[in-house]
Amino acid sequence: MTRASAGKPGTTIEENGYAPGSVPRRLLSVATKLFAKKGFDRTSVQEIVEAAGVTKGAMYHYFGSKDDLLYEIYARVLREQTDQLERLMAGDAPLAERLSAAASDVVVSTIANLDDATIFMQSMHHLSPEKQKSVRAERRKYHERFRSLIEEGQSSGEFRADKPADLVLDFFFGGVHHLGSWYRRSGSMSAQQVGDHYADLLLSALRPV
Amino acid sequence: MTRASAGKPGTTIEENGYAPGSVPRRLLSVATKLFAKKGFDRTSVQEIVEAAGVTKGAMYHYFGSKDDLLYEIYARVLREQTDQLERLMAGDAPLAERLSAAASDVVVSTIANLDDATIFMQSMHHLSPEKQKSVRAERRKYHERFRSLIEEGQSSGEFRADKPADLVLDFFFGGVHHLGSWYRRSGSMSAQQVGDHYADLLLSALRPV
Amino acid sequence: MTRASAGKPGTTIEENGYAPGSVPRRLLSVATKLFAKKGFDRTSVQEIVEAAGVTKGAMYHYFGSKDDLLYEIYARVLREQTDQLERLMAGDAPLAERLSAAASDVVVSTIANLDDATIFMQSMHHLSPEKQKSVRAERRKYHERFRSLIEEGQSSGEFRADKPADLVLDFFFGGVHHLGSWYRRSGSMSAQQVGDHYADLLLSALRPV
Amino acid sequence: MTRASAGKPGTTIEENGYAPGSVPRRLLSVATKLFAKKGFDRTSVQEIVEAAGVTKGAMYHYFGSKDDLLYEIYARVLREQTDQLERLMAGDAPLAERLSAAASDVVVSTIANLDDATIFMQSMHHLSPEKQKSVRAERRKYHERFRSLIEEGQSSGEFRADKPADLVLDFFFGGVHHLGSWYRRSGSMSAQQVGDHYADLLLSALRPV
DNA sequence: AATGAATGAGAGTTCATTCAT
DNA sequence: AATGAATGAACTCTCATTCAT
Numbered sequence: 013m014t015r016a017s018a019g020k021p022g023t024t025i026e027e028n029g030y031a032p033g034s035v036p037r038r039l040l041s042v043a044t045k046l047f048a049k050k051g052f053d054r055t056s057v058q059e060i061v062e063a064a065g066v067t068k069g070a071m072y073h074y075f076g077s078k079d080d081l082l083y084e085i086y087a088r089v090l091r092e093q094t095d096q097l098e099r100l101m102a103g104d105a106p107l108a109e110r111l112s113a114a115a116s117d118v119v120v121s122t123i124a125n126l127d128d129a130t131i132f133m134q135s136m137h138h139l140s141p142e143k144q145k146s147v148r149a150e151r152r153k154y155h156e157r158f159r160s161l162i163e164e165g166q167s168s169g170e171f172r173a174d175k176p177a178d179l180v181l182d183f184f185f186g187g188v189h190h191l192g193s194w195y196r197r198s199g200s201m202s203a204q205q206v207g208d209h210y211a212d213l214l215l216s217a218l219r220p221v
Numbered sequence: 222m223t224r225a226s227a228g229k230p231g232t233t234i235e236e237n238g239y240a241p242g243s244v245p246r247r248l249l250s251v252a253t254k255l256f257a258k259k260g261f262d263r264t265s266v267q268e269i270v271e272a273a274g275v276t277k278g279a280m281y282h283y284f285g286s287k288d289d290l291l292y293e294i295y296a297r298v299l300r301e302q303t304d305q306l307e308r309l310m311a312g313d314a315p316l317a318e319r320l321s322a323a324a325s326d327v328v329v330s331t332i333a334n335l336d337d338a339t340i341f342m343q344s345m346h347h348l349s350p351e352k353q354k355s356v357r358a359e360r361r362k363y364h365e366r367f368r369s370l371i372e373e374g375q376s377s378g379e380f381r382a383d384k385p386a387d388l389v390l391d392f393f394f395g396g397v398h399h400l401g402s403w404y405r406r407s408g409s410m411s412a413q414q415v416g417d418h419y420a421d422l423l424l425s426a427l428r429p430v
Numbered sequence: 431m432t433r434a435s436a437g438k439p440g441t442t443i444e445e446n447g448y449a450p451g452s453v454p455r456r457l458l459s460v461a462t463k464l465f466a467k468k469g470f471d472r473t474s475v476q477e478i479v480e481a482a483g484v485t486k487g488a489m490y491h492y493f494g495s496k497d498d499l500l501y502e503i504y505a506r507v508l509r510e511q512t513d514q515l516e517r518l519m520a521g522d523a524p525l526a527e528r529l530s531a532a533a534s535d536v537v538v539s540t541i542a543n544l545d546d547a548t549i550f551m552q553s554m555h556h557l558s559p560e561k562q563k564s565v566r567a568e569r570r571k572y573h574e575r576f577r578s579l580i581e582e583g584q585s586s587g588e589f590r591a592d593k594p595a596d597l598v599l600d601f602f603f604g605g606v607h608h609l610g611s612w613y614r615r616s617g618s619m620s621a622q623q624v625g626d627h628y629a630d631l632l633l634s635a636l637r638p639v
Numbered sequence: 640m641t642r643a644s645a646g647k648p649g650t651t652i653e654e655n656g657y658a659p660g661s662v663p664r665r666l667l668s669v670a671t672k673l674f675a676k677k678g679f680d681r682t683s684v685q686e687i688v689e690a691a692g693v694t695k696g697a698m699y700h701y702f703g704s705k706d707d708l709l710y711e712i713y714a715r716v717l718r719e720q721t722d723q724l725e726r727l728m729a730g731d732a733p734l735a736e737r738l739s740a741a742a743s744d745v746v747v748s749t750i751a752n753l754d755d756a757t758i759f760m761q762s763m764h765h766l767s768p769e770k771q772k773s774v775r776a777e778r779r780k781y782h783e784r785f786r787s788l789i790e791e792g793q794s795s796g797e798f799r800a801d802k803p804a805d806l807v808l809d810f811f812f813g814g815v816h817h818l819g820s821w822y823r824r825s826g827s828m829s830a831q832q833v834g835d836h837y838a839d840l841l842l843s844a845l846r847p848v
Numbered sequence: 849a850a851t852g853a854a855t856g857a858g859a860g861t862t863c864a865t866t867c868a869t
Numbered sequence: 870a871a872t873g874a875a876t877g878a879a880c881t882c883t884c885a886t887t888c889a890t
Contacts, residue, residue, distance in 0.1 A: 035874085051346045053262035057860060068861080069876050078860070134343055137260055179410075179418055182403045183396035190395025194387075201388075209388055213426045244849090266885060277886085278851050287885065453853085469764045471680035475881060487855050490882065552761055555678055597828075597836055600821045601814035608813025612805075619806075627802060631810055631844045662870090684864060695865085696872045705864065 036074040048127035116207035123203040171218040257336035328416035380427040466545035537625035589636035675754035743834035750830040798845035
């Protein structure tokens with residue numbers, strides 16, 4: 013073994029710092045499902061630990077509080093979204109194509125993690141003020157990266173410039189966050205189809221008149 | 222009846238059935254504010270009655286439960302939205318104008334009642350299943366009325382028909398529901414300006430290519 | 431009824447604000463016994479309410495917290511001690527007699543309320559910082575009133591002046607607070623006998639050499 | 640043996656059986672501080688081990704339980720006090736001098752170990768009944784040794800005999816135990832000065848009238 | 849119409865201790 | 870000698886609701 017993991021040999025460490033199938037991972041996973049389904053306040057710690065098959069003590073060994081559990085869910089979502097956007101923006105395809113790909117991708121990944129998206133919108137107030145601040149800051153950075161794409165097109169004349177980029181983006185993200193309210197996996201449209209439609213709607217809105 | 226009596230002097234009973242300034246009205250009003258600010262579960266009955274300057278007994282005299290209070294808030298919002306849409310659709314202006322007016326209006330009235338909108342999105346869980354069903358049914362009727370406007374234009378060729386009307390509408394309403402997350406009254410845009418932009422975005426999305 | 435009680439007629443209000451035999455009085459009474467016997471931390475709210483024959487909810491209806499219950503016990507003790515000292519100091523008997531009476535009295539009343547005395551010494555840290563401050567301030571006033579008697583005698587030459595009055599007093603009060611550790615009602619000495627001995631010990635200590 | 644080895648170089652095992660600086664010694668030392676400052680119940684095992692820089696497992700390796708830690712603290716105090724009293728009584732100085740030296744010494748050593756004294760008074764409850772019994776028995780032996788000095792003087796007529804020796808002693812020890820409530824190292828009196836005053840107060844109380 | 853004392857179930861959290869390693 | 874994950878019982882406190890008045 014050269015340098016793989018500093019901890020116990022044989023332990024694979026995932027991105028979020030917890031081994032797959034481990035107790036904290038199971039807790040995060042069931043908590044995500046339950047928070048999305050019933051809301052944070054209506055989900056008791058008792059329910060979470062029962063669903064994860066552990067005891068309360070075990071949960072409090074890994075997470076300082078119920079709020080902490082929620083924060084970890086937020087942290088993972090933010091990390092993944094930011095990484096993905098970074099990746100898509102970096103290409104050298106034409107601007108409209110990069111924006112379209114980013115828009116389509118955010119829809120597809122939102123649908124792939126609808127529980128996370130549901131929690132994201134509904135549970136901000138349950139985080140402590142400091143954590144809210146940190147989440148909002150990360151979120152703003154994401155928004156601004158996206159906006160810079162639009163502004164680039166507005167400057168070059170490729171996109172219409174008579175609408176504030178922020179307003180267009182907030183409109184678009186509203187649509188994305190709303191997906192949880194209507195999209196059903198079992199419905200007639202695939203996530204990719206919805207993504208393509210949404211990306212097209214965003215670009216229509218930016219098409220010069 | 223030509224016009225809803227908005228503040229007609231001498232009227233003691235308002236649309237929602239409670240005299241203005243009366244105990245139940247005060248309760249509904251403070252409950253709306255508190256639910257929007259702290260969430261339904263985080264707001265205790267004690268806080269509500271204290272803010273309204275009455276006692277618990279008084280509250281339970283008028284409302285069967287805390288959930289009831291929430292339901293009344295939903296009921297009023299739904300009633301008002303439906304009435305307003307009905308009024309706007311009824312005109313004989315050209316289709317695009319009527320749709321644009323409806324779109325713009327829903328934005329303006331959402332901004333005028335941001336607390337209601339916030340509660341609407343976040344608190345469905347807390348209603349009893351039957352009440353949820355009733356709210357959803359009313360909501361669906363609203364959505365369908367709006368959709369019929371779009372489909373009319375798609376049939377006539379005035380709007381592009383290669384995008385499902387439902388998808389376009391859900392996209393649009395996502396934007397509307399998201400207003401509470403970013404719109405600030407103290408910002409640089411008036412509610413009417415935002416409404417006009419949003420209506421324009423909707424119509425851009427429907428413009429034939 | 432001319433002016434007796436502003437509340438419900440027929441209700442007798444005691445010094446501490448609660449009717450005798452009422453729920454809050456019963457709670458205070460059993461809490462005093464239990465805190466003295468087992469210590470504050472080792473006494474659970476559950477035990478208190480069971481011993482008082484009420485439910486937890488009832489307790490939290492009257493007292494904001496377990497700490498509050500403790501504070502009320504302190505408040506009563508302080509009030510009674512101060513009142514009693516005031517009464518004894520006011521007389522016009524010779525100084526030594528007044529001091530002796532006060533010393534003897536504090537012993538007798540400490541023995542009469544041994545539980546209160548036990549709690550007093552052991553449970554200060556369980557009060558909130560602000561309440562600790564308030565208790566200490568009241569206590570200091572008591573101490574100072576007592577000290578002024580001694581200093582008066584030291585100035586006049588009636589008592590020896592080569593020992594700090596504070597030190598003598600702290601020594602004496604140490605003995606008083608220690609009563610709970612050894613005095614048994616069933617023993618051979620009455621409270622009055624102990625009080626007389628203690629007063630005599632204090633005066634011996636002050637007798638000029 | 641002429642004198643206890645206080646810091647004799649080359650000695651690795653101290654009186655209480657643990658090498659200085661060793662893990663168990665560090666644990667006893669921080670536990671003493673914490674118990675005195677916050678009380679036994681308010682101090683968690685977690686805090687103790689963190690302050691000592693070890694883990695829980697290490698603590699449970701050396702001490703059977705949290706209570707054990709407390710008992711060891713008691714045991715050391717008792718051993719030292721008893722040894723010291725034995726030493727002082729053994730001399731051939733006149734009775735009054737020996738009593739005075741013992742009284743003064745107990746004050747000085749109490750002040751030197753105020754944390755121990757604080758714990759001693761407040762934490763008896765927390766020992767198991769058997770350990771309480773053992774502590775009390777040891778304590779009684781100490782008290783009786785002290786009392787024998789007084790009774791010796793009462794028999795010989797050197798001390799007044801009209802006050803029970805027990806009562807005088809309990810009065811005195813009350814003063815000693817109370818030291819923690821008022822004595823401040825930074826104050827104007829040295830420990831030795833307070834010891835001399837207290838010894839004098841005790842002897843004044845025993846002086847024949 | 850309105851009070852407020854009382855209920856009872858359940859919430860989140862803490863903690864001393866154990867045990868496989 | 871030492872680790873740290875896991876337990877399970879107990880803890881304080883909250884709250885929507887009821888009911889006699």
